[in-house]
Amino acid sequence: MGIVDVIFWLISAAAIGGALLVVTVRDVFRAALALAGSFLAVAGIFFLLQAEFVAVAQILVYVGAVSIVVAFAILLTRDISQGNRTQGSRVIVVGAAIMAVLFVVVVGVVAYDTDWSDRDSGLTNPDAIAALTGTYEAFERPSGEVVLVASTDPDAALPGVFVDSTGWLGGLIVRDYVLALQALGVLLLASIIGAIALVREQAPE
Amino acid sequence: MSSVTAFTASGQELAAEIETIAPRAVTATGDFDAWVAPDRLIDVMTGLRDAGFEMLIGVTGVDYIAYFEVVYHLLSLSQNRRAIVKVRCGEGRIDPVVPSVMEVWRGAELQEREVYDLMGIRFEGRGQMKRIFLWEGFEGHPHRKDFL
């Protein structure tokens, strides 16, 4: 068991422990903080998997925005001077059942969908290293300095081999899936407009 | 040095002016002041305000042992003169009361509260009086002569 495994188990324990705290702690605000901690631990797992972009996006969106909005909503909806800070749910069995089903589905899909055949072909495989270096392109800066830039062509990399995930994701988003991205933007815009329309105060008659 | 009193209406002038506003309201006159009957106070004050005394400079309570007196200092910005109107709140020391002039001048709001708090003169017609400097439940009114 290498040091990476130790770190992996620690982070996983943090993520799962945080998630358990969220549903067991009775104080809602502490639950919100535990949620943020859990999100952060998940970001740590992404870092460990060298998916930096996903990890940072996880921090930016979930720790930086979602948990803050959750905490903020708790702060505003419960008067800070009132002692009422606890949570409780009577439908815990139903919730647990739903979550269990969802969990099994997600794990099942991931397990079924992953090609497990070359999971050990990491950086030790000479072919993979060759493929990896092949995915970089020389790029000349204005200063004349030559730097290596990750290729944005996903086909150039062998399966299971690490490539510069950020550049690769960028290529996917703005080339292959640009239409989906635009549709997503329109959807978000519509939801923002809808939210504004909902909270807009009616003009006095 | 110009005398400050040059800008203050003499008691006779003031009494004559009040007479045109509210006949027989003046009970006595002094050098620079006129006493009016408490029940005519609102009429007199409304009339004086409309006659040009736009500003109520001060409201003061004085404890003369036999009776309480409320002194109103008025100021006319347009005519550049002052007037002093005084009211005796009846005989005796128990529950002195005068009508409130808050309807006439907004500026009476805090000053009447101060007089009530420290002198114990109640002002009628402006709702429940509230203490201003001392806390609710304070016993007595410190500016009275019998408060030591």
Place this chain on the structure above:
Amino acid sequence: MPDPFDSVLYRHIYCTLSSTADAQCEGVGLFGGGLLPGGFEWLAFVLTGVIIVAALINGILGAVLLMIWGERRLLGRLQGRTGPNRWGPFGLLTPIADAVKTMFKEDVVPTVSDRLVFTLAPILMLFPALLVYAVLPIGHGTWLADINVALLFIVAIGGANVLAIVAAAWGSGNRYAMFSAMRAVAMLISYEIPLVISLVGVIMLSGSLSLVAIVNAQTIPFFIIQPLGFFVFVVASMAELNRTPFDVAEAESEIVAGYMTDYSSMKFGLFFLAEFAATIATSGVITVLFLGGWHGFDPIPSQIWFIAKMVGVLALIVWVRASWPRLRIDQIMAFAWKALFELTLINLVVSGLLMLAWPSPSTTELWYMAGINWLVFIASIILFGKLLGPKHDPVSAGNVQRDVTLSDSDAPAIPSGGGG
């Protein structure tokens, strides 16, 4: 994938400790290297990390102490007074005395507080401020980690301190703190957007999110090529930092000390530390992104160049703090959405078009870009100043006397007969 040996710090410490035969260790490492016996490479790996992190954190704390001193001295100078000068040469030991005093103060915990959250909040506040330094390159080959999404990482981590503010507000159960948290969250949501978009121009020019790559790409400092992006980034960072004129979250003349109202002793000290650490980190980020990072000319080491530029940015921040009053929260919001957001969009479009014209610009083409961008910058600033500025133009000479007339007439103050 970035190599840890790119970092000079890492290389020197690792090679001193480890007796590896790694080619990277040729000729580096003190005492001829190999302090640890063979086979202990993993221990060298761990120790190197611990040493670097410890050195970095202590370096930051030292820098914070220096900055507290520097800020107070500079504020003193700007306000026409001396500033702290009693304790140590030039008052240099004053922050240490302050720290000792803070530590020995009574640690008051309000009875209505949520004790756990109350205690956790200062720690939560400090940790994002320190994490930024993990990716900040402070000199040629002097950095902790060169991750390829460093820029996004900084933005993501920078927003996390609002969680600490909300936690502090909730934990102390104080309504001033609640106001502070409301304002901080509103400001974060508004200013994060122009902050991120203003960086797109830099990313386009450098072609990378890695801070090391961005510094390497700056043959001309980017603030010359990207004036609009620079302006928006500096303003938005000051808003994120809660510095004047955007310090509504801890506006002392309004909500006492905001989320810090109930804190005392070292818990307050941690907030204070976090605030200054974040200020230093932000000025470091500004230096890296727009001022050419560690670039300078030769006899002076690159680290000194970096620190000099950073101190310049810090001085600018203190200067602004000393000069300007605070904006109101609605004006701050309006400024973010009506001015900064549009300015970043203008910058985005103009930069995109320029990059389309010169996909891999030479130095001359970069100067062309700079010229066009400066024209756009000046034009748009003037335009937005006209659109959003105060109704009374403060620039015109007569305005200082706005509406004030010196009366010497003896006419009645108000027309006669005007009743109350």
Place this chain on the structure above:
Amino acid sequence: MPLATEPITINVGPQHPSTHGVFRMRVTFDGEEVIDVEPIFGYLHRGSEKLAESRTYTQIVTLTDRMDYVASMNSNMSYILSVEQLAGIEPSPRGVWLRMIAAELQRIASHLVATGFFLQDLGALGTPLIFTMRERELVLELFERLCGARITSSYMRPGGVFMDAPDDFWPALDRFLAEMPHRIDEYEQLISGNEIVMVRCDGVAVVDSQTLINASVTGPMLRASGVDWDLRHRQPYEYYDQIKFNRPLATASDNYARYIVRVHEMRESLSIVRQCIEQIEPGPVRPKEVPALIRPPAGDAYVGTECPKGELGFYLVSDGGVAPYRCKVRAPSLINLTLLRDMLIGYKLADLFVTFGSIDINMGEVDR
């Protein structure tokens, strides 16, 4: 569908950085917006008026110092004028000129404090406040030369002042008069045209002059609404009728107008001091015939003077004894707060303190 929001009530003060002393407001907010304000007074109530009833007329001067402690000379002057009116004392000319010089210097000091704290309430981190305090220090040093005291001066006596100005006072005063206009220009450059100050103050807390007059508001607040009312000009006391000066008027009646009127009044005060220096002549500062223990005839007197905060007047009732029978202070700081609620409702939390600062009160005078 209007959003259902819950108002929050906060006690602002009595310990708060921006309440200029121990003032307390119970403020109800809807979000950031003020929907109700209830001022609560009395945290600094020391019963000065009651104390005055057991002091001699000369001893009361020290009580007046402690009312408006940033404008003690003006309080002194107002009280002394009432006593002179009550007892029929004719003051010595040199004493009167010295009183005027002291009062105008004090007005500058008080306006410096007012503008400094006003800008501090705006969120300027100390800089304007420290600048104004630096200049106020110059005035206080002059007072130190003049009477040995800096804040609670007790300089004036019925009939004049208690001692003549020392010789080194006059050159120091000349230096101050030469220096001060530049300092005022400096504030104007720093702050008066500043965009942030403008957007924060322009059109905030506007009250029309009719309401102000009806609510007995006097002083710079009234002049900022365009009413040309200055007692020094309209009802001259002391030798103000021998002085030519202008009254700065603004029409906007907002926070900025109240600020800028004060800045201009400082310039006018400097001009008044200059004219006083030109006209002052050697002589006694206090007539010999004024007794040590004044026993005014029975009666009452009220003299209002133009203090930095508005009309300050002492209503004195004498029963012929050595102490006043009743001493009532018409305190502008208290009365100018009458409109506080109206001026704040509908504005934001941040405007609350700016507006409060622009009224310029002193808790020593509010509570007495």
